[in-house]
Amino acid sequence: MKCKNFQDNLLLYLYDELPGEERAAFEAHRAECAHCRQALEETRSLHQLLGQRPAVEPSPELLVEARQQLEEALDREEFGWRGLLRGWFQGVPALHASRAASVLTILVLGFGLGWTLRPRVNLPASNGGFMGADLGNITSISQVTPDPQTGEVRITLDTGRRVTLEGSLDDPRIRQVLQFAVRNYDNPGIRRDTLDALLVRGATPEVRRTLVYAMLNDPNDGVRYRALDAVRELGWSPEVRDAFLELLKKETNLGVRIGAVDFLVANADQAVLPALRELATQDASFYVRMQCIKAVRDLSGEEF
Amino acid sequence: MDGICLELAGKVPVGSARLAGVDERALIRRAQGGDRAAFDDLVRLYDRNVLRIALQIVRSPDEAQDLYQEAFLKVYRSLSRFRFEARFSTWLYRVVTNVCLDHLRRRNTRKEIQAPMQAEGEPEYFQSIADESPTVNPEQTLRAQEIGQRIGRALARLNPRERVVFEMRHYQGLKLRAIGDLLGTSEETAKNCLFRATQKLRVELSELV
Numbered sequence: 001m002k003c004k005n006f007q008d009n010l011l012l013y014l015y016d017e018l019p020g021e022e023r024a025a026f027e028a029h030r031a032e033c034a035h036c037r038q039a040l041e042e043t044r045s046l047h048q049l050l051g052q053r054p055a056v057e058p059s060p061e062l063l064v065e066a067r068q069q070l071e072e073a074l075d076r077e078e079f080g081w082r083g084l085l086r087g088w089f090q091g092v093p094a095l096h097a098s099r100a101a102s103v104l105t106i107l108v109l110g111f112g113l114g115w116t117l118r119p120r121v122n123l124p125a126s127n128g129g130f131m132g133a134d135l136g137n138i139t140s141i142s143q144v145t146p147d148p149q150t151g152e153v154r155i156t157l158d159t160g161r162r163v164t165l166e167g168s169l170d171d172p173r174i175r176q177v178l179q180f181a182v183r184n185y186d187n188p189g190i191r192r193d194t195l196d197a198l199l200v201r202g203a204t205p206e207v208r209r210t211l212v213y214a215m216l217n218d219p220n221d222g223v224r225y226r227a228l229d230a231v232r233e234l235g236w237s238p239e240v241r242d243a244f245l246e247l248l249k250k251e252t253n254l255g256v257r258i259g260a261v262d263f264l265v266a267n268a269d270q271a272v273l274p275a276l277r278e279l280a281t282q283d284a285s286f287y288v289r290m291q292c293i294k295a296v297r298d299l300s301g302e303e304f
Numbered sequence: 305m306d307g308i309c310l311e312l313a314g315k316v317p318v319g320s321a322r323l324a325g326v327d328e329r330a331l332i333r334r335a336q337g338g339d340r341a342a343f344d345d346l347v348r349l350y351d352r353n354v355l356r357i358a359l360q361i362v363r364s365p366d367e368a369q370d371l372y373q374e375a376f377l378k379v380y381r382s383l384s385r386f387r388f389e390a391r392f393s394t395w396l397y398r399v400v401t402n403v404c405l406d407h408l409r410r411r412n413t414r415k416e417i418q419a420p421m422q423a424e425g426e427p428e429y430f431q432s433i434a435d436e437s438p439t440v441n442p443e444q445t446l447r448a449q450e451i452g453q454r455i456g457r458a459l460a461r462l463n464p465r466e467r468v469v470f471e472m473r474h475y476q477g478l479k480l481r482a483i484g485d486l487l488g489t490s491e492e493t494a495k496n497c498l499f500r501a502t503q504k505l506r507v508e509l510s511e512l513v
Contacts, residue, residue, distance in 0.1 A: 011495075011498060011499060011502055012495070015473060015474075015480075017479065017480060042513065043502075043506075045513050046502070046505065046506055046513050047474075049455070049512055049513055050455060050474060050509075051474075052448060052451050052455070053452045053455040053456070053475075055360075056356075056359050056360060056363065057356065057359075058356055058359050058365075058368070062355065062359075062365050062368070062369065063351070063352060063355055065369065066355055066368075066369045067347070067351065069373055070351075070372065070376055070377075073373055073377055074340070074343070074344075074376075074377070074380060077377065077380060077381070078340060
């Protein structure tokens with residue numbers, strides 16, 4: 001063994017990690033090399049010095065205290081959210097086997113929970129017939145597209161998944177969705193498109209009631225005006241006449257009022273004469289008053 | 305590494321699981337199934353060793369206690385992934401070693417490298433084995449304390465890996481191969497760390513040698 005090898009093996013020798021053959025060679029070199037012998041003694045002295053540092057042993061008090069604190073920490077783990085998740089996974093062996101699957105499951109659960117707790121549209125119980133329980137699950141309607149050529153309507157909506165309905169107003173499901181949208185959906189653009197869709201084919205009594213409802217009750221002026229147009233297209237009838245008379249009692253939007261008066265005057269008969277007289281004298285709008293005066297004069301010859 | 309390396313090193317007693325005839329594998333299985341009592345039993349089997357390792361490395365009762373807790377919490381959280389490919393003790397000691405190593409790195413980052421001093425009135429958490437010598441007198445005790453502090457400061461100047469390797473080899477008597485396994489590195493790397501540590505200590509403590 002050379003001095004270089006001896007120096008390299010000094011520590012291994014002192015720590016008794018030198019294999020048998022190398023140890024013998026090491027000791028042989030030590031016996032014949034004073035310089036290396038001195039180096040070994042210096043390193044041994046350092047070892048002895050370092051050995052003076054007292055070894056430490058945890059006292060029983062420290063161990064007890066450590067155990068108590070660990071118990072508390074484990075309680076927090078077990079009963080905190082980590083523990084709940086862990087317990088859940090331990091109860092599901094298939095998930096337990098795969099960390100990736102577990103993470104994926106958490107994501108799916110979180111998404112599902114968020115979806116479940118999302119704000120929903122309040123639906124009337126009477127609309128519950130659509131595709132089983134699906135109508136009750138409508139959370140949004142993104143598109144209502146009538147096709148005047150074919151008379152069909154395309155509706156895109158979400159019921160936990162995106163659904164596209166396509167069909168004519170003969171399909172009760174289509175009618176139910178459209179009537180639901182007119183009465184309940186909060187987007188006035190969709191309500192207006194829905195009114196158009198309801199008109200692509202001759203209105204049933206049910207659809208007529210929905211149109212009248214929108215004309216009288218929709219909170220949006222534009223939608224009410226579009227509904228008024230739609231009702232006008234239904235033609236004159238006692239039902240339509242009564243709807244217009246009711247509208248004029250409560251309508252505050254001048255454009256809608258004028259539209260209603262024009263239609264009423266154009267179809268005026270003895271049944272509407274009392275209402276026209278009242279409007280002719282009391283309505284705030286000069287145009288409405290003039291139209292009603294003319295209609296009353298034409299119907300009864302009365303002068304104001 | 306076979307976990308028995310630690311135990312055969314002499315500084316870490318043989319696990320009481322085998323002495324008491326406890327089926328460690330069954331305990332682990334139960335703990336993996338969420339049985340807290342089984343996990344507590346596992347803790348009791350090894351926690352004195354864990355605390356000793358931490359205390360030996362950081363020499364601070366408070367820090368050792370924190371490391372003890374951190375190590376067992378890590379084991380608790382990841383026990384379900386233990387696949388019996390190594391001895392449980394090996395796995396556990398590897399966790400505590402790495403926790404200690406990370407702690408030393410953080411402590412170095414915070415420049416808190418001074419050797420911990422025991423405050424007056426603080427509970428006597430250390431049981432200093434050297435002080436039990438029947439020949440001690442006050443001067444010798446004081447001298448030993450000074451030397452101990454000098455050595456502590458010199459050790460604190462080693463980098464974390466050198467420090468852990470040196471503590472485990474010199475004070476805990478682990479073989480370099482076992483140290484390499486605990487640190488997830490080779491025996492050769494552990495040996496080089498030990499050489500560098502010794503060289504630095506030689507320089508730091510040259511006045512005392």
